[in-house]
Amino acid sequence: MNNTTIGFIGAGNMANSLIRGLLAKGFQPSSIIVADVDNEKLEVLSSEYGIRLADNQSIAREANVVVLAVKPQVIEEVCTNISLQADSSLVVSVAAGTTVALLEKWLGNSTAIIRSMPNTPALIGKGATGLFANKFVSGKQKDLAKALMDGVGISVWVENESDMDTVTAVSGSGPAYYFLFMEAMQETAAELGLSDDVAQQLIYQTALGAADLAMQSTDSTVELRRKVTSPNGTTEAAIKSFEADHLRELVRKALTAARDRSIELAKKSNK
Ligand SMILES: NC(=O)c1ccc[n+]([C@@H]2O[C@H](COP(=O)([O-])OP(=O)(O)OC[C@H]3O[C@@H](n4cnc5c(N)ncnc54)[C@H](OP(=O)(O)O)[C@@H]3O)[C@@H](O)[C@H]2O)c1
Numbered sequence: 001m002n003n004t005t006i007g008f009i010g011a012g013n014m015a016n017s018l019i020r021g022l023l024a025k026g027f028q029p030s031s032i033i034v035a036d037v038d039n040e041k042l043e044v045l046s047s048e049y050g051i052r053l054a055d056n057q058s059i060a061r062e063a064n065v066v067v068l069a070v071k072p073q074v075i076e077e078v079c080t081n082i083s084l085q086a087d088s089s090l091v092v093s094v095a096a097g098t099t100v101a102l103l104e105k106w107l108g109n110s111t112a113i114i115r116s117m118p119n120t121p122a123l124i125g126k127g128a129t130g131l132f133a134n135k136f137v138s139g140k141q142k143d144l145a146k147a148l149m150d151g152v153g154i155s156v157w158v159e160n161e162s163d164m165d166t167v168t169a170v171s172g173s174g175p176a177y178y179f180l181f182m183e184a185m186q187e188t189a190a191e192l193g194l195s196d197d198v199a200q201q202l203i204y205q206t207a208l209g210a211a212d213l214a215m216q217s218t219d220s221t222v223e224l225r226r227k228v229t230s231p232n233g234t235t236e237a238a239i240k241s242f243e244a245d246h247l248r249e250l251v252r253k254a255l256t257a258a259r260d261r262s263i264e265l266a267k268k269s270n271k
Pocket residue numbers: 009010011012013014015035036037038041056068069070071072074077078094095096117118119120121122123
């Protein structure tokens with residue numbers, strides 16, 4: 001990856017995290033170039049990391065990997081105002097909802113494009129990212145994009161672009177579901193007499209511990225749950241209450257609503 005130049009168009013939160021991830025992996029600052037409309041942001045990035053500054057078109061000309069790290073509202077303007085170098089560039093978009101077909105329309109039909117869907121924990125290096133590549137992306141380019149996204153957490157490939165709508169519903173929006181659950185637990189813990197501080201510490205650490213345990217264990221979540229649930233015990237009382245109130249059905253409806261909204265939003269931006 002070290003003879004590759006990676007250029008970022010857009011120097012906001014996501015670009016910052018990706019750059020930090022690359023540097024932590026030993027990627028050379030001199031091989032990273034960044035452009036943004038906000039010069040102040042660029043100066044901060046340059047003095048903090050020693051990376052190079054440029055404009056959008058210079059990045060399109062020089063970088064082997066062009067990361068589109070701007071908001072979806074400006075991505076069309078950015079794409080239609082750049083012309084990529086030869087055939088060797090790879091474009092990685094992190095813009096939610098912008099389809100490969102649209103990016104191909106704006107950048108040229110045979111452009112190698114990877115669409116990615118990171119989530120907000122990427123900002124602290126704990127992201128979960130879904131990746132989809134069009135048919136022009138080579139194996140080496142796929143490895144590069146995966147290494148880029150793995151710098152801010154983990155990433156997984158999906159076979160069909162339509163799966164990106166489900167990725168959006170699962171991991172893109174997912175952090176908010178866990179926050180909502182934690183919020184609800186905190187409200188009840190307070191009602192049941194715990195101080196906010198005590199409740200918060202216990203709830204945050206429990207979420208972290210449960211996720212870590214699930215990741216480190218060879219047991220499925222069903223089995224892990226069974227191990228905490230002794231017959232007639234406290235956990236069983238709560239689980240029975242959740243099941244009686246159709247928690248699974250609520251989750252199914254919520255994720256399906258998010259998936260459908262993702263499809264709807266993509267259709268709107270396709271018009
Ligand atoms: N943040 C996340 O956790 C997250 C998660 C998943 C996906 N994403 C995706 O990542 C992308 C970037 O998100 P972000 O949170 O990093 O946004 P951000 O902080 O707003 O960064 C975008 C940057 O691009 C700049 N910009 C605007 N127009 C430009 C242009 N024509 N040329 C060059 N730069 C331009 C913006 O400048 P101004 O501020 O001056 O406009 C801003 O500095 C979005 O598409 C978003 O959907 C983000």
